[in-house]
Amino acid sequence: MLVHFAVVAALASSAMAHTAAFTKGMYCKNGNNASEVNQNSNVPVNPLYQLPFDQFWLQADRHCPDFPPPKDEFLDIPSGGSFMVELAHNQAFTSLSYGGSYRTEWPDGGHHPPDWHAKYAGNCTEDDGALHNQDEETSAGTAFAISYESDITKVKLENTVVFSVLKSSPFRREAWYDVPAGMPACPAGGCHCMWSWVPMGCGQPNMYLQPIKCNVTGQTSTRKLGIPKAPVFCEGDASKCATGAKQPFVWQQLDGNNISPPPGRTPTYSPKCGFNPGAQTDIFLDSPPSSTPPHPSAPVIPNRLGCFQDTTPRILPFKARIGEVLTPNICKRACTEAGYKYAGVQNAAECWCGDIPPPSTSLLPDSECNVECTGSTSTCGAPWRMEVYRSNHLGCFSDRSDPRALPVLVPLGGDRPALNRGLCVGRCIEYGYRYAGLENGGDCYCGDDLPPPSTSVPEGECSTLCPDTSSNQTCGAPWRLDVLATSLTPSRSAPLPVPKEWSAVGCYADSSSARVLPVSWNVANLTVPSCLAACTGYAYAGVEFGQECYCGTAMVGAEKRPDAECNIPCKGDGSSFCGSAGRLNVYSRLGGGTGMSTSTRTGAASTSKPVVTSSAAPTAKPTVTSSSTKPVVVTSSPVSTAKPSSSPVKPATSTIAPANPVKSTNLYACQATGWNTDNGECANIPVPFGTCVKLRDVLNGRYYHNMRSAGPDRGAKCVLYNSDNCDAKAETYGPLEYPGVDTFGKQNAHWGSVSCLGK
Structure with missing residues (x-):
């Protein structure tokens, strides 16, 4: 638990942190506090901006030269080979901490599709812009440079040479850099390397320049490196590029050899500044005269x-x-x-x-x-x-009642008059589907499988105008579906096996006001097996809405529904389904209890999220009744999805919000994180308190909430706000599992940093 708390605390404090190269030999590994070893260190990741030379050079602004690696620890640079460092937002997400338990393929320790990109065009890949990009293509490129000086006080720009460039980085955690053949040996005390990055967008223009002790291995050469020149912005005229050995960039600093691109342009480690991807083979004194840097082939963009x-x-x-x-x-x-x-x-x-x-x-x-x-x-x-x-508009397709071309009907409610293609695509992105389709001039559908080519019809058959007539767009026609790709790539692999002591019962209707299974569990990255483990000791377990786990000794008011209505992939296993909105996939423990009531439930299940449609023909203006409440999702610690160590606590109240919010006045977390206070409460600095909170919870695009200060007394409460009700109705949980951590919106979804337990 102490380890979990430490990791969580570090992540909360690094909300605006960015990226560094984590490796043996780095300075400020484990932080810059001599009295502690901080496995959650984010000291090296923060950018350099508008600093004097003696502050940005060698990351002196955070005293990194005073926190060197152990005497005999170096990053090995194999001459003519390649080496790997880990690009991450926090040391906890690398192999240097916790035995690598928190590392994934990605710098943020999360799980993302191979073509990870910003949810909406023009936005950042991550809400906080830590990677400064929209996708891999817009990752500007990073570089390694070397100085043949063992004494860090003698390392200067003028003796530091860029020797390797990795295009389209930072993006993945593992980053491999190629080394030129013929690199000379370092002196007895080793060399000093620099990891360098100038981002290209998504945030303030700044740079990263990080010192690392290194040593060239496998060398047999006595060649010498050339005297490095300052790089030049030469986009559009390669004859102006600096050739041969070059220094790393200085950019947006108060002094130093700042590169000067035209207004609105950014220097990057790319041909527009004289750098080609890979090993820099022109850095030696005896290198042949460099030719004009070749312009790499432009990527093929389909259609x-x-x-x-x-x-x-x-x-x-x-x-x-x-x-x-x-x-x-x-x-x-x-x-x-x-x-x-x-x-x-x-x-x-x-x-x-x-x-x-x-x-x-x-x-x-x-x-x-x-x-x-x-x-x-x-x-x-x-x-x-x-x-x-x-x-990504894919055309017009014929549809039928069973099965639907795209099976998930989106409830539009009051948004129906505003329906156009963009609104439908946005909803399908929020729900995590790969395709969006509009039909009959007023219906929006989602799905993960493209309609078969045999059902394609001329685009002119999708001719009914959308309800939003100002868009001048068409929204399909009766039994004609206008289909667009959302650019999402859902994960589809073999489902995780269900333990042999459990068996699937089926799909059942559920309601927030009368749960089929009354005991809720907080399971991060939900899978069916992790929910079943949480429900050890109960006769029944159920998964709902992709990310909710419920247990019970009996099923109360269970109304069987077609299996196809439980259609949302599990958050932690995209190949298995975990119910849907108001739909519960139920499992029974073999030999468990037999208590089951199948009486028809009074009151409709929530339709605030999509459910699979029936085989009825489409209607021009169907009426959808939305639930007055929306699911509340809280995540647990970022690692464990195993069986909990204690029995769950049954909620004392239903999930309907009480009339008055409970507010925390404990300011410990505000003071500890440097946040301000507003009206005696903890508030993130950019967020005005007293208005409807506008922090996007990425788990649900239409639901917003703010979690208030936890405090060291373990007695504070989480207050959740619904964006549809600016009177701040609240759902109250407490005490917090991890005191002293304040979390909001994207952090709650992105890092799973706070877990609110039932009373």
Whole structure:
């Protein structure tokens, strides 16, 4: 428990932390406090911005030169080979801490699809922007440099040479860097290396420059490195690039050899500043004269229609709001999310959308679209030249009642008059589905499987206007489904096996006001086996809404539903289903209790989340009754999904919110984390208290909450706010499992840092 608390505390305090290279030989490993060994250290990860040279150099602003690695510990740099470091937001997410228990493929210790990208175009991959990107393509690239000085006080910019560049990083935790052959040996006391990164977007312009003790291994050469030059921003004219050995970047600092790109441009370790990916083979004194750095081949972007002459009015009339970083894929996602069929990039940084392709008479040679995108080496048109792509709009398909082409009907409620393609795509993204479809001018469907090609029909058959007539978009037609891809990639692998002492009973209707199984369990990254383990000692277990676990000695008011209505993948096992909204997958312990009431429940199950539709024909304006409450999701400690060490505590009250919120006045967590206080309560600095809290809970795009100070007395309460009710109705739990940690919105979902137990 103490270890869990320590990890949680570190994660909470590193909310705005970023990324560092964690490896043996690093300075400030285990923190910068001589009195403790901090396995949760995030000291090296914070960026450098507007600092004098004597503060940013060697991370002196956090006293890292005073916290060297052990005398004989080095990062090995194999001449002509490659080496690996771990890029992470916190040392706890690496092999250097806790035996690697918290590490995953990703810097944040989370689990993400291989094509991890921002939930919405223009946003950051992570809500706090720790990776400064929208996806792997927009990761700017990182570099390693070396100084052949053993004494850190003698390490200068002027004797530090960049020897390896890794493009599209930081992105994954494991980062492999190639080393040029023929690297000379280090002196007896070793060398000093620098990990360097200049991000390209998603946050304040800054840099990272981290010292690491290193040693070249496997060397046989006596070659010497050249005297490094300051790199030059040379985008568009490679003849201006600095060639040969180059120093690492200095960027956005008060003094030092700052690189000076044109306004609005960012220097990166890429050809636009004279750096090619991989080992830098031109760094030696006897290197042949460098030729013009080759421009890497632009990535192939599917569904490209070509380069077109733009006009007034625009060939694609709707301009998407994109941040300073643009790539064709970012524009395609933005236009898809807005519901448009075509996307166009122009003049490096502009994204345009529309439903009508440009006329063939406007087609130009590809060579006229020659301006590099602000976010990648792909081209993004030119002035009045637009590169046009199909967005993720996939076409019009015929539908039928059983089975539906896309099986999950989204409840729209009061949002129905605003329905357009973009709204439907957004809902399917929130629910985690791969495809979105609109039908009959007013219905929104989601699913993970594309309708079969044999059901494709001409796009003209999806001709019914959407309820949002201002969008001028069509929303399918009767039995015609307009389908778009959401860009999500759900995980699909073999389901986790169910223990032999349990058997599946089926799918049942459930309600927050009268639970089929009354005892709830708090299980992080829910799987069916982890819920069954939590329900040891009970006759029945049930999983609901992808992330909720319930137990009971009997099933109360159980109403059997078709298995197809339990259709939401488990949060911790995407190949198994864990119920749905108001739908419970139930399991029975063999030889367990027989208490089961199958009387029909009074009151409808919640439809605030999607359920599989019946075989009834679509109606133009179906009425959907939304539940007045929404599921409350709280996560447990970031590691354990095993059997709990004690019996669960049955809730004293139902999950309906009481009339008045319980508020904490304990300010310990505020003071400990440097947060401010507002009206005697703990509040994150940017969030004004007393208004409807606007912190997105990424587990549920339409539900927001704020968890107040826990405090050391273990007596504070969690107060949850519903964005549909600004009177701040509250659901009260307590005491907290981990005192002294204050968590809100994205941290609760992202790190699972606080667990609220039932009274």
